[in-house]
Amino acid sequence: MSIELADIAYRYTDAVALDGIDLSIESGELLALLGPSGCGKTTLLRVIAGLEFPDRGVVRFEGRDVTRVAARKRHVGFVFQHYALFNHLTVFENVAFGLRVRRFWKRPRGAELKRRVGDLLELVQLGALAQRYPAQLSGGQRQRVALARALAVEPEILLLDEPFGALDARVRGDLRRWLRGLHDRIHVTSVFVTHDQEEAFELADRIAVMNHGRIEQLADPERLYTDPASPFVCRFLGEVNELPPALHARWTGVGGADAIAFVRPHDLELTPTPSAAVAAIVETVRDLGATVRIEARHAALQAPLVAIHERGRFDAGIRPGQLVDVAARRWVIFPRDT
C-alpha cells in the first residue's frame, strides 16, 4: 500500500516537530527516516500510524485520505522502540492479541488462531518460546515478538521506531539482515526510523534525511552519498572534511570566498611534498587494519584534515611531522552556510 504525505505540520507546545513534510512512499518499499534526535522522525512515524494527528496536511494510504482515521482503524503494524510488549501475557498471547480483539464474527478461534500465531512465531523463529513471558526473553527475541505481534493483524504498512536501537552491536547486525530478508519475502510497505546512517544504508531502498522537522533529501543510499543535497546531509552521513577555497581552488577550479568543498576522508589524498606553500603537517598516523587513518593540520583550518588511505596504496613516507600536499578524488561544493 502506498503512503502519501502532503504538507504535514505538527507542533508540540514548545517546539515544532514537523514543518511541512511532503513525502510519498511506494507500495512495497522499505524506506528509512534518518536524522539526529529531535529532528521529528519519530513524530512523523506516529503521524503515519495515527498515534498523533497533524496540525496541518494530509495523510493518504493508496490515495485514500486517512488523516483523521483513528490508529486502531488504520491496519498499520507498529513496532515500538522499547517493544511495548504486554508483560502480563505470554509470547503466544502477545502475538494473538491483535486477533483476539477483532470483532466477534471476524475473530479467529481455536485451531485457526493457534495455526496463525504458530506461523508467525515460526516466521520470527520463536516457535519454541511461545509459552515464555517477555521478561524471560533477550532483547533480540523481544524485538522479534514485537514484530510478529505487529504482523499478526496482516498490516499493509509496517512502521518501526528505532527497531535496533536497544540491541547490542552484534545482534543488531544479524537482525538487520534478517529483517531485510523478511521484507524481501513479504513485501509489506515499511518505514523505519533510525539515527544510525549505517543501518539506514544497509536496510533501506530509499532514505529520507530529516532535520528540524523537514526532509533535507530523499534519495537512494548511493545517490545520497555521492550527491548530497545540503551541507547537513553531507555532515550527517559520516566524517567529512570541509575545505576553504584557499585549499581546494587549485584542484577544484572553483573560487570565491563562499565555496566550501566537502571531501570524505577516503577521497582525500595526501602526498609527501618538500614545499611548505600549500602543505599540511601530518599529526597522527593510525593503522586500522585494512586502512590507515591519517590526521594532518593545515594553518587555514581549525579541525585537522582526516584522510583514510587503503593499506595497499599507503605511502610509507607519511609519518608524523611530514609535510604533505592535499588533493581530492571527489568532492562536493556548497556555499558557506551560517
Place this chain on the structure above:
Amino acid sequence: MSPARKPSTALRDPAWLRALLLIVALAFVGLFLVLPLIAVFSYAFEKGVALFVASVTDSDARAAIRLTLLVAAISVPANTIFGVAAAWLITRFRFAGKNLLISLIDLPFAVSPVIAGLIYVLLFGAQGWLGPWLVEHHVKIIYAVPGIVLATTFVTFPFVARELIPLMQAQGSEQEEAALTLGAGGWSMFWRVVLPKIGWGLAYGVILCNARAIGEFGAVSVVSGHIRGLTNTMPLHVEILYNEYNRTAAFAVASLLALLALATLVLKQLAGWRMRRSLPESEAA
C-alpha cells in the same frame, strides 16, 4: 526488577550507631503500636470468651457491623471507579485545570474529617442550603445512612487515585498505544491491557480505601446522629460503649476492628509486593 542490592560499604554506619537506631525504632514500635494492640485484645477477653461473644453478637453491635459493611460496600466501589477514571484522565491526557484536579483529589487528606462531616450537615441538614428542598421531598440524608455513605466516600476519596497516578505515570502509555495499533477498542484495551498492568496497584489502593472506610470516625460521627441500631457504625458503637463504662464490650468490638486492620496490613503488604513487580522492567536489553 533487580533484586535489592546490599548497601555499599561506604554508606554503612558504625555498628554501635546501627544498634542504637534499631533499639530506638523497635522501642517506638513496641510502645506505640504493639502494646496498644495487645491491650485491645487483652481487655476484650478480660471477662472471658462468653462475654466477648455476647458483646459482638448483641443486636446493636450486629447492626453496627452491618452498617459499616454496607457503607464500605458502597463507598469503596464508588471511589474505585472514580479513582481509575481520574488516574486515567490525569496520566493520559493534557487539559487545562489538570493541576487543580490533582490538588482537589488531595483535598480530603488535607481537610479534617470533622470539617468534612460539617460540610455535609451544612449542605444537606434541615438548616442547610438544600435542607428545605430535601425535607419537602422526604429525603433524609443527615442522621441517616446516605449521609454516612457520603461522608465516608468523601474521606476515602483520594486513596485509589493517589495510588494509581504515580504507578500509571511510571508505566507510561506505550502498551496502550500498541494495543491501539493492533485494533483494540477502548473497552478491550482497558480489560486486556490497562487493568492487568495496574491490577496490584489498584488492589493496594482499594485495600487502603476499604480500611479507612471501615475505620472512619470523625466525619461519620458528625453526620450520623448516633442512633443505636440505625446509624451507628462500628467505630461509633465502640465510642458509645466506652462512654457507658462498658469497657469489655467496647474493646470486644474494637478488637474486631483491630483484626480487620491486621488483615488489611497483610493484604496490603502482598499487594504492594506484587505491584512493585508490575513496574516496567529496565528497558536495556
